[in-house]
Amino acid sequence: MSNLDTAIIAGGCFWCTEAVFRDVVGVTKVESGYIGGTKANPTYKEVCTGTTGHAEGIRVTFDTDVIGLPQIYDVFLGTHDPTQLNRQGGDVGTQYRSAIFPLSAQQGAEAEAAIGRWNAENGKMAVTTIEGLSDGAQGMEWYPAEDYHQEYWDGEGQRNPYCQAVIPPKLMKLRKSFQKYVKD
Numbered sequence: 001m002s003n004l005d006t007a008i009i010a011g012g013c014f015w016c017t018e019a020v021f022r023d024v025v026g027v028t029k030v031e032s033g034y035i036g037g038t039k040a041n042p043t044y045k046e047v048c049t050g051t052t053g054h055a056e057g058i059r060v061t062f063d064t065d066v067i068g069l070p071q072i073y074d075v076f077l078g079t080h081d082p083t084q085l086n087r088q089g090g091d092v093g094t095q096y097r098s099a100i101f102p103l104s105a106q107q108g109a110e111a112e113a114a115i116g117r118w119n120a121e122n123g124k125m126a127v128t129t130i131e132g133l134s135d136g137a138q139g140m141e142w143y144p145a146e147d148y149h150q151e152y153w154d155g156e157g158q159r160n161p162y163c164q165a166v167i168p169p170k171l172m173k174l175r176k177s178f179q180k181y182v183k184d
Contacts, residue, residue: 002028002063002065002066003063003064003065004028004061004062004063004064005061005062005064005069006059006060006061006062006103007059007060007062007069007072007073007100007103007107008035008057008058008059008060008100008101008102008103008142009057009058009060009072009073009076009099009100009101010035010036010055010056010057010058010096010097010098010099010100010101011076011079011080011082011088011098012056012080012087012088012089012091012096012098013056013088013091013096013166014032014033014056014057014058014145014149015032015149015152015153015157015163015167016080016088016163016166016167016170017057017058017076017079017080018030018032018058018150018151018152018153019152019153019157019163019167019170019171020075020079020170020171020174021058021060021075021076022151022153022154023171023174023182023183024062024067024072024075024174024178024181024182024183025066025067025180025181025182025183026062026063026064026065026066026067026181027060027061027062027063027067028061028062028063029059029060029061030058030059030060030061031058031059031144031145031150032056032057032058032144032145032149032150032152033057033058033059033142033143033144033145034047034052034054034055034056034057034142034143034145035054035055035057035101035140035141035142035143036053036054036055036057036099036101036131036132036140037052037053037054037055038052038053039052039053039054040141040143041143042054042143043146044145044146044149047095048093048095050093050094050095052095053094054095054143055094055095055096055097055099056095056096056145057099057101059142060072067181069107069110070110070113070114071181073100073110073111073114074114074117074118074178075174075178075181076100076114077114077115077118077126077128078118078173078177078178079170079173079174079177079178080098080170081098082098082115082118082126082127082128083124083125083126083127084098084127085097085127089166090162097129098126098127098128098129099128099129099130099131100114100115100128100129100130100131101131101132101140102130102132108130111130112130115128115130153167
């Protein structure tokens, strides 16, 4: 019997982070969506304006018998640039921020530990924020993105020049740096 847990993370464009985590062992589901903002049920177009306060994120469901939360956070931090404030590459704005949205105090502690590990191993300081626990969970409602954003890389993303330029290097980083966590 599997022991499922959920983590919510944001590391730039959700198409990119979704593509990475769909290849991680123990991950049973990845859903793209919006979190951390002030507007209920935001649309992609609204989030893209940067005025709703939401981040493009993913909700990852994983089997803790296969991979733990610390490893999920390590893969997350290691497959995007957590030193870029409110951007990832050409994607600029608070909707592309690097953030972890813990669902419990334990997840918050694991997030702090993961950021500390990343900082120590890389000799840099991540600007990744931990959002939701200390502020009374204001804006921490999860809103699934529109259907056409789900599993984007497996479909439309293969024909999208932006995705062709950005996603393969992230997948290569996953395979190089986290080989033991890559699905066969």
